[in-house]
Amino acid sequence: MIHLVSRHGLQPRRRPSRARAFSTRSATHEALRGYWDDDAATYDLWREHGAHSAIERAAWRGELSRYLPPCGARVLDVGAGTGFLSTAAARLGYEVTAVDISPGMLARLEASAVREGLTIDTVCASAECPPPGPYDVVIARLVLWTLPDPVAALQAWMRVLVPGGRLLVFEARWTGGSYGEALRRRARGVLHRLQNATREHHAAYPSELVSSLPLLADPSPNRIVETIEAAGWRNVRLAHLSDVGFARTAVLPRLGQSLGATPEYVVQADADPRLPD
Numbered sequence: 001m002i003h004l005v006s007r008h009g010l011q012p013r014r015r016p017s018r019a020r021a022f023s024t025r026s027a028t029h030e031a032l033r034g035y036w037d038d039d040a041a042t043y044d045l046w047r048e049h050g051a052h053s054a055i056e057r058a059a060w061r062g063e064l065s066r067y068l069p070p071c072g073a074r075v076l077d078v079g080a081g082t083g084f085l086s087t088a089a090a091r092l093g094y095e096v097t098a099v100d101i102s103p104g105m106l107a108r109l110e111a112s113a114v115r116e117g118l119t120i121d122t123v124c125a126s127a128e129c130p131p132p133g134p135y136d137v138v139i140a141r142l143v144l145w146t147l148p149d150p151v152a153a154l155q156a157w158m159r160v161l162v163p164g165g166r167l168l169v170f171e172a173r174w175t176g177g178s179y180g181e182a183l184r185r186r187a188r189g190v191l192h193r194l195q196n197a198t199r200e201h202h203a204a205y206p207s208e209l210v211s212s213l214p215l216l217a218d219p220s221p222n223r224i225v226e227t228i229e230a231a232g233w234r235n236v237r238l239a240h241l242s243d244v245g246f247a248r249t250a251v252l253p254r255l256g257q258s259l260g261a262t263p264e265y266v267v268q269a270d271a272d273p274r275l276p277d
C-alpha cells in the first residue's frame with residue numbers, strides 16, 4: 001500500500017520543513033541542528049549515503065523486507081535525515097514517521113516524499129524525545145554515533161514501541177578495522193572525491209561537539225552492540241549486509257571494485273517486555 005500525498009505541498013524546497021516540532025534546548029542539540037542543516041544540501045551526493053543504482057536499491061529493498069515486520073507495520077525512523085530508510089520503507093508499504101533534529105534534512109525528505117507520492121509523517125525532535133507512537137519497529141541508520149546520550153535515546157525508543165516491538169540499527173564501519181581496510185577506505189574516499197568532486201560532509205564536527213558525543217571516539221560494531229545491550233534491549237543480533245556490499249561494489253568502475261565498499265551491518269533487537277519507565 002503506497003499512500004498518495006498532497007499535504008507536503010508542491011514546492012517543499014522553497015520553504016522550510018512542515019514537520020511537527022518538539023523543543024530541544026541544549027547547546028549540543030543546537031550545534032547538532034546547525035551542523036546537519038548545513039550538511040543537508042550535499043549529504044546525498046556522497047555515494048554510500050544513498051543507493052544510486054538499481055542494484056543498490058534492490059539490495060536495500062531485500063534487506064528491509066528481510067528485517068522489518070510484515071508490511072503495513074508502523075515504523076519510526078529516528079535521525080531520518082534526507083529520508084534514505086523512510087522513503088525505502090514507505091515504498092514497501094509501511095506507515096512511516098520520520099524524526100530528525102534538523103529541519104533542513106527533513107525538508108529534503110519531504111521533497112522526496114512529494115516527488116514519489118509517498119506519505120511520511122515528519123517530526124522535528126531530538127532522538128531522546130521521540131513522538132509517543134506506538135510503533136511496531138524503530139529504525140535508525142548512521143545515527144547512534146552522533147547522539148549525546150545514545151543509551152537514553154535507545155531507552156526512549158523502547159518506550160514508544162508496542163509490546164514485542166523491534167529495533168533495527170543500520171550502521172557502517174567508517175573507521176577502524178585492519179590496516180588493509182583503513183588503506184582501502186582512504187583510497188575509496190580519494191577516488192570518490194576525484195570522480196564526484198564532493199566530500200562526505202561539508203565540514204568536520206566542531207571540537208566542542210566531538211567531546212559531547214560518547215560513541216564518536218569508538219563507533220565500532222562492538223561498541224554499538226554494547227550500547228544497545230546497555231539500554232536494556234533483548235536478543236541483540238548482528239548481520240552483515242553482504243547484499244548491499246555486493247551491489248555497491250558491482251556498480252563501481254574496475255579500480256573502485258578492487259577497493260570494495262564500506263562494510264555495512266544491521267543490529268536487530270527486541271524490546272524488553274518489562275519496559276523501563
Ligand SMILES: C[S@@+](CC[C@H](N)C(=O)[O-])C[C@H]1O[C@@H](n2cnc3c(N)ncnc32)[C@H](O)[C@@H]1O
Binds near residue numbers: 032
Ligand atoms: C549521518 S545522518 C543519517 C541520516 C539517515 N538516517 C541516513 O541513513 O542517511 C545523521 C542524522 O541524524 C540527525 N541527528 C543528529 N543528531 C540528532 C539528534 N540528537 N536527534 C535527532 N536527530 C539527530 C542528523 O540531523 C542527520 O540527519
